[in-house]
Amino acid sequence: MKNNANPSFIKTMLAVVWKDLTAELRSREVFSAMLIFALLVVLIFNFALELEAGTRASVTSGVLWVTFTFAGTIGLNRSMAQEKDRGCMDGLLMAPVDRSAIYLGKMIGNLFFMVAVEVVVIPLFSVLYNVNLLKPGLLLVVLLGSIGYSGIGTLLATMSVQTRTRDMLLPILLFPVVIPLVVAAVKASAGYLQALPMADIQPWLTLLIVYDVIFLSVAWMVFDYVVEE
Amino acid sequence: MIHVRQLIKRFGPKIVLNKMAFDVSQGEFVALIGPNGAGKTTFLRILSSLAKPSIGEVNVAGFHLPGQAASVRQRLGVVSHMPLLYGDLTASENLLFYGRMYDVADLTHRVQEVLQLVGLLHRSGDLVRTFSRGMQQRLAIGRAILHNPDVLLLDEPHTGLDQDACDMLDGVLRDVAVSGRTVVMTSHDFVRAQNLASRFDVLSRGRIVASIPANKLSPDGLQAFYRESLEQA
Numbered sequence: 001m002k003n004n005a006n007p008s009f010i011k012t013m014l015a016v017v018w019k020d021l022t023a024e025l026r027s028r029e030v031f032s033a034m035l036i037f038a039l040l041v042v043l044i045f046n047f048a049l050e051l052e053a054g055t056r057a058s059v060t061s062g063v064l065w066v067t068f069t070f071a072g073t074i075g076l077n078r079s080m081a082q083e084k085d086r087g088c089m090d091g092l093l094m095a096p097v098d099r100s101a102i103y104l105g106k107m108i109g110n111l112f113f114m115v116a117v118e119v120v121v122i123p124l125f126s127v128l129y130n131v132n133l134l135k136p137g138l139l140l141v142v143l144l145g146s147i148g149y150s151g152i153g154t155l156l157a158t159m160s161v162q163t164r165t166r167d168m169l170l171p172i173l174l175f176p177v178v179i180p181l182v183v184a185a186v187k188a189s190a191g192y193l194q195a196l197p198m199a200d201i202q203p204w205l206t207l208l209i210v211y212d213v214i215f216l217s218v219a220w221m222v223f224d225y226v227v228e229e
Numbered sequence: 230m231i232h233v234r235q236l237i238k239r240f241g242p243k244i245v246l247n248k249m250a251f252d253v254s255q256g257e258f259v260a261l262i263g264p265n266g267a268g269k270t271t272f273l274r275i276l277s278s279l280a281k282p283s284i285g286e287v288n289v290a291g292f293h294l295p296g297q298a299a300s301v302r303q304r305l306g307v308v309s310h311m312p313l314l315y316g317d318l319t320a321s322e323n324l325l326f327y328g329r330m331y332d333v334a335d336l337t338h339r340v341q342e343v344l345q346l347v348g349l350l351h352r353s354g355d356l357v358r359t360f361s362r363g364m365q366q367r368l369a370i371g372r373a374i375l376h377n378p379d380v381l382l383l384d385e386p387h388t389g390l391d392q393d394a395c396d397m398l399d400g401v402l403r404d405v406a407v408s409g410r411t412v413v414m415t416s417h418d419f420v421r422a423q424n425l426a427s428r429f430d431v432l433s434r435g436r437i438v439a440s441i442p443a444n445k446l447s448p449d450g451l452q453a454f455y456r457e458s459l460e461q462a
Binding site for chain 1: 277302307316372
């Protein structure tokens with residue numbers, strides 16, 4: 001019965017993803033909070049801006065990313081708070097596993113919640129703002145932006161959740177770091193919405209990919225140090 | 230099984246553990262008692278590899294910390310006053326999750342076995358957030374012994390439990406968790422500690438100031454021994 005093997009990286013990561021998705025399917029705590037917030041932001045901007053057709057394409061991408069980043073922050077905070085509040089983070093850290101697998105599992109779970117909200121918000125956004133967001137290129141930008149945001153957000157949420165002011169601290173830490181990512185995502189999204197030539201969009205897409213790789217690599221490497229007491 | 234020498238733990242300028250020495254043989258059940266702030270929880274967090282020693286030698290189950298933390302974690306089970314369980318998962322899902330994290334062989338069977346041992350088989354499909362505090366603590370013991378660890382660390386496991394729940398917890402600890410394992414428990418409940426432990430160590434100001442085997446204490450002598458130890462320290 002004695003078992004001295006340590007689980008593989010993939011097995012650990014999948015176990016964390018399974019746990020997060022199963023718990024969320026029951027409670028819908030993270031998804032509901034993110035979705036309600038995202039819908040409110042979309043509605044408020046819709047009434048506040050009263051966009052004309054000419055300016056709509058240039059402003060829409062900014063509104064879209066403000067919605068995703070704010071909703072994403074709520075999701076990140078709640079996802080990590082669930083680990084902290086019942087001491088479950090200690091339970092994870094005491095397991096004989098590669099801690100970067102825990103990070104990647106949490107990150108994939110957070111990405112899944114963010115994408116789930118985007119799947120609901122994008123069609124609604126298209127209707128309310130009368131723009132077609134269901135373009136493969138734009139959806140790719142949304143996915144790349146979400147990967148980078150979840151990647152660095154999961155790491156910073158792990159840090160901020162240790163503090164009493166976690167709800168306030170996460171945006172303060174996260175937003176300055178993701179500015180390049182959000183700028184690249186807004187520019188690339190605007191490029192697709194305004195039907196600019198691919199040559200104009202490509203640099204922003206490349207920047208998004210580069211930031212994704214950098215954010216994920218750095219977060220993966222430093223997660224062990226971040227959770228160390 | 231546990232060997233600690235010259236252990237110092239600092240948080241900034243504050244020294245929490247001060248050249249602490251501590252030894253536990255295989256199969257021993259040591260109750261670590263001491264006033265609030267003596268360093269009990271910090272010490273258990275170091276043994277469980279959640280915190281790193283500032284200086285000193287810490288060896289658990291033949292592996293040193295922090296260098297061989299993964300090997301120590303595989304041989305360690307921890308029960309604290311926090312259940313370390315997910316409220317939105319069922320009892321069996323919680324154990325399945327932790328079993329995967331420890332790569333437990335024949336996991337489905339082992340989960341059923343552990344639930345039976347802690348008396349929660351009939352509630353295996355219920356969400357943990359619907360459990361009473363006592364039931365959660367029993368499940369926490371199940372989580373801690375799921376991978377059959379050599380060493381069990383109990384950090385004030387009775388905190389927040391009523392008398393009946395404490396009695397039930399003690400029963401589970403005695404019958405299921407303790408047998409054949411090396412156990413270190415911190416507690417403020419002297420009566421319960423005396424019913425469980427085979428040795429008592431008093432921790433004060435970051436070091437062990439007194440130690441006595443259970444068979445050298447009168448049935449209600451722990452309180453007096455504790456007071457004497459603190460006065461002499």
